[in-house]
Amino acid sequence: MVKISDKDWDALKKKLADDGRLEKFILGEPEQEYVTSRGMEILRLHATDFVNKRLAPAKPKNDGRQTPTKGHPVFIAQHACGCNDRSAVEEFFGYEKGRELTEDEVDIIVDTILRWIDEHLDT
Template identity: 50%
Template sequence: MNDLDRFARSPFRARFHLGPRERDYARAKGRDTIARHAADFIATRLAPAAPKNDGKQTPMRGHPVFVAQHATATCCRGCLEKWHHLPQGRPLTEAEQARIVDLILRWIDRDMR
């Protein structure tokens, strides 16, 4: 089972889908811009060892990346530890950040179909 299928089996994670507003935004901005936004959000909101407002830093809607973060358990350091085995209390590496961004983009691509 791949990682996206694993999240789809979680009743909480499976309930997240892009709404019309997020879909329109993703289409209008294009994948490259959404990828840049995802990389920025991860670098500023998740990558630090102790992110500001951890556990509450990711809105539930309003941007395709935010919805995808909840759907893929990349919304806070607690979820990153539980679902992705990335320990809290240390900064995320560039490779870890890139993996998270890739997962978010794959989820958005799948949900946009």
């Protein structure tokens, strides 16, 4: 499993802050309860499944509209982290549209989602 480096995470957070995403999305109480009741390893499984099904294909179904903005902590984190559709992935991660994401790229996106969630839990 590949992880996002601290340097890359800091650079991504700056891009996201400049875009206004970091201030726009928060984990509400229900989402935080979801995370704490299930744990980060279950969330990793959910995030991996969502990314593989909704982002990783070269031409994802309903690209640009495939990720809800509520209903699951991973969905909120995807929007906050710029990995909610392939245009955002290209903009924030540099992974070009029109080709399937590699396993390492999926791992980096999933790790990014989980880091954001971890940093936004009220603990």
